Amino acid sequence: MPRYKLTIEYDGTNFSGWQVQPEARTVEGELEEAFSKVVQQPIDLIGQGRTDAGVHALGQIAHIDLPEGTDPDKLIFSANRIVSEEVFIHSIEEVTPAFHARFDATFREYEYQLISTYSPLNRTRSVLLPREYDSNLMHQAATLIKGEHDFAPFSKFNEDNYTTLCTVLDSEFEETKGLLIYRIRANRFLRNMVRRLVGTMIKIGEGKLSLTEFEAALSDPSYEIATQTAPANGLTLKKVHY
Template sequence: MTMSKRYFLELSYKGTHYHGWQIQNNAISVQEVLEKSLETYFRHPVGIMGSGRTDTGVHASMQVCHFDTDAALDYQRFLRAINGILPKDIAISGIREVRSDAHARFDAVKRSYIYRVILQKSPFLEDFAWMNYFQPNVDLMNQAARILLKHEDFECFSKVHTEVKHFRCKIIHASWEQKDGELQFHITANRFLRGMVRAIVGTLMDVGLGRKTAEDLEQIIVSKDRKKAGKSAPAKGLFFSKIEYPADIYLD
């Protein structure tokens, strides 16, 4: 009897035409399309588990999922074939064998996002950035972003009625940079709540435009009240950009 092996897939996708990562009723998702493509390749149903959810319209320059199969895999042949089956807005860039108990979601130690803001209209970036005509104060936004590192309960930035046991996240890095005519917000944490990054971006933008202060941000976090934080930034500017695992999880 052939033993089943577990693999991590590394992929990227343009989220514009998908209702997020996770399979759901009456809406097309990245997970659904990928599972159907794997079923076409292997000629039997294949379930996958992603490292984390992304919401409707959010992109991923790096996402990871795992699946099990007892089929012998030639990596290069598999990558060519599966990318030929997938639509043009989803791409698999790598496959690695991992321990049989490895888990794409639960074994992740760090996750990173990038949020992009453009300050003038661009036909080429329309689907990939939030267009904002007003130049915010980046120094003020970075002062406020540093406050995030002092806290661990971010209920104020979470979508309401979400199914989580707690709202604690350890943010390791949060900063804005301005380059090539756009603003980029970089944030890394051990975990994120649903809608958290977009709510943080919207609130920090309020600080940069003088609508809120860094002191207001501190009070918002302590309040745990989503209504006191800023509006969520548009989904199209958000990219799931990196995920990290312990080195001993890989077998190749």
């Protein structure tokens, strides 16, 4: 069967994450149900990776194998009419049968949005900063994340991980119009990694944790550090590179 690569956007607010789970509403589950209705047979969707409950995506990538003779453009048109307004399939393109959305990905980009003043319009996409924080310290902390590190202290334990080493190419904060946006690009991410990094950098900005302690934990995974996990709603998967 021909294989196709999909680019998907979704608002994760009311989903229990990407991956199919029993008795839970998930993005993958909703898409598989829509595709199966259109082609009238079960369809398995393989994503590049999972996102947790409440996390959003602008460029989630997945692949599917479709029955011969399926018109991919008509499939996407019909599926977009079936899924909820919180999900939208932007594109579909045929790829080689060997393509794998997860294993062929080389880099992934995430963005975490923080706001200095509460905004009802941004409440599902942003997290409110503390009243007092030092953004310069947070900028310095972000710079320390670049390079290859063992991010075990900044992730949720997962026995399936073959390694906790990740290579971070970009890690920076950008301040603009009341927003403090953190952007990170890496070859791979561990579960809860971005949220724990952001939460811990907020602690640094508040003066509750030193840059020295943060750097020590990045250099030595056995170093005991009191990390903090930022809420899910500020996080968005921006892009996956192949």
